Every structure is written in structure tokens, then in C-alpha cells.
Amino acid sequence: MNQYPDPGPGEPWHQPDGQTPGWGLPPEQHHGGVIEPYGAPTGGYQPMGQQPPPGAEVPLGTVGEIAFSQSTVITPIGRFPIRGTVWTVNDMSRTERTTPTWAVVVAILVFWWTCLLGLLFLLVKEQKTTGHVQVSVQGHDKHYTTSILVTHPAVVGQIHQQVNYARNLA
Template sequence: MTMQPLPQPGPTLVHVGNVTANDAWIVTPAGTWPIADVNVTTVDQTNTTTHTPAWAIVMVVVFIWFFLLSLLFLLAREVRVGGFVAIHISARNGQTYTEQVPVYSAQQRADVFARAGYLQALIGHARAIRG
């Protein structure tokens, strides 16, 4: 039986949902693996919708008798983002873990993808060092 060395505590470099990683290890609820032995993929399962905000409809109803130009309020648009980003981690030994990070704004969606990209860069760096 081959014993795997215990993870060395170190500063957490990236944290995405329940997944944390430092320069040597990746820790998930499903297990802890050397960072050079995993692959990370992301799946964008968010949706973006555009709506007329409620305040614009109220303004049209209130001012329609005074100005026909109040119909221009209907041109106002509001963008809503919802859903989640799935981060799939697979180790060389066949174990996998999928973290679904909920997303409520475009900035949050970009942040999750930036963190996943940084995690992939850590994996590439660890593989380059290992040779």
C-alpha cells in the first residue's frame, strides 16, 4: 500500500466555493490531491435576461396624460444575471468533484471565472516545476 504524504499547511492562494488550493495541494469536500495531479474545467450555466424596470412602467402611467414623451421611459432596460458556474475537478486516480457556485451578477460571474483561471494557472505552474 502506497501512502500519500499529508498535505502541508500553507497559505490558501485561491478559494472557489468549497474548493481551496495552495501551491501544492487542492482541497475539496471529496478529498485532497496534489495540485499537479488534477484537471479543472468550468461550465457556464448562467442566463442573462433584459427587463423593463418597474419604475419605468410607473413613470409612464403617472405622466402619460401630461406628456406623450413619457413613453420614452419604456426604453429603460435592466439586465439580470442568474444561475451558476460549475467547476469540475478530476484527479488522476479517477476521483471527481463538481462545485456549483451560484451567480447573481455579471461581476460575480467574472470573479468566479477569474478564480478558476488562477487555479488552472497554479496547476500549470505545479506541472512545470514537476517536469
């Protein structure tokens, strides 16, 4: 018994095969437009402003796909106690400082009219960060590694702070 009426042809959300919206999710994970994250326990959806149920641990931080609370590490492969875990961070990002193409073009064009003054445009530098940071947690016969894409050097510092906080709890 479907509580949502089937959309007619041409209506928004009309599915090619005539199915109702839901993108193939089980009905218990589809909450009227709000989709639970993959692997989330059913019924785990809580609208903003509501408190978690009593006795549930609130995550203190997350690092990529790894969340941790006062006493538990939560990963896609399962939960395990945080005490005795080993955290490892590998920074595989790199930051390059280069002269942007527009500055080179302007320096060449302006050089003909102002001689050496146009060369000042070559002092303009652009900073670009690429790569990822790999975070691993292991303990209690479980091991999980996640990679986090990095687009700014400050993100690397934030990841290190989160991992150091988790290490202090361990």
C-alpha cells in the first residue's frame, strides 16, 4: 500500500519506469524527501533541534568517515572501544605557488608600453593545494583507513587537530 500517489506523465519527479520517487531506497530509509546516509540505522533520522535519546553517545568529532565519541570509534565497518586505538595521519597533499597565466599575459602586453614596469605582474603568485590526507585507526582487531581530499592548507591542520583530540581520548 503506497502512501504517495503515482505521478502522472510530465509531472516533476516522474520516473521513466513509472515508479514513485525514492531512487531505489528501501521505504524505511526514505522519509518524504529526506534520505538517510547509506548504512544509517533505520529510524535514526532526527530533525534539527531534537535531542538524541537518553543513553545514546553523541559523537565528539569526525575525521572523514570515522566518528568518535568519549568511549567509542564509529566506522563503516563497525564500532569498537576508543581506548587502546592507534591513530595514524599521512599527509599526501602538496601546495604549489605559481604565477597565474593572466599575470604572464598582462606582463607581456604591458611590457611593450611601460618597459620594466610590466614585469611587476610576474610577482603575482597563486597558491594551489591538491592531494589528500589519509587517516587510519586500528585497535581491537579492526583497522579502517579513510582519505580526505584537501583543497586548502588549513584543512590539513584541522584534520591533525581532530586526530590529536581522538588520540587524547584513546
